[in-house]
Amino acid sequence: MENIVVQTMTEADLEEVLAIETVSFPLPWSRQHFLDELSSSLSFPLVARKTGDAIAGYICCRIVLDEGSILNVAVSPGFRGKGIGRLLVKTALIEMQARGAAFVTLEVRPTNRPALSLYESLGFVVTGKRKAYYENGEDAVLMEYEMKSHGGKEHAL
DSSP: OTTEEEEEOOGGGHHHHHHHHHHHOSSOOOHHHHHHHHHOTTBOOEEEEETTSOEEEEEEEEEETTEEEEEEEEEOGGGTTTTHHHHHHHHHHHHHHHTTOSEEEEEEOTTOHHHHHHHHHHTOEEEEEETTOSTTSOOEEEEEEESGGGTTSOTTO
C-alpha cells in the first residue's frame, strides 16, 4: 500500500470516482449526488490515490452535530484486498473525531462480508437493521463506532 495518499476529493476526480462507483454498486450514485457532497459544508469526501496515478478508492462522510456518518465507500477492483478501504475508513474516523464526532454510523449489506469484517475489525458494532433498505429488497446492517469507547482514540489505528 505504499505510495497511496488520502486527500480531499475534488470535482476533477469525479470521472474516476464515477467509474469506481459504477462497477461497485448495482444502483450507483449520480454525478449530481457527488457534486452535492462536494458542495455541502457537512460533508467531506476523500480519495485514495496512488502517487501520481489513478484513484484507488474513495469515501464520503458527513457530520451533523456530534454524529458522523459514512455514506459511501468503494475501492477500485484492481486495488481491492490491499488495505485501501481500511486506510480510507481510518482516515475518515480520525477526521470525524477531529471535527467533534462522538460516534459514527453506517449501513452495509449483510452479504458484503469483506466490508462487515473490515468495520468489525476497526471497532464498529452492529446496532440493528433497516428492513428492505436496498433497491433489491435486501436489509441493511446498521453499525456504529463510538469514539469514547476506544479511550478517546480510534480503535485499531
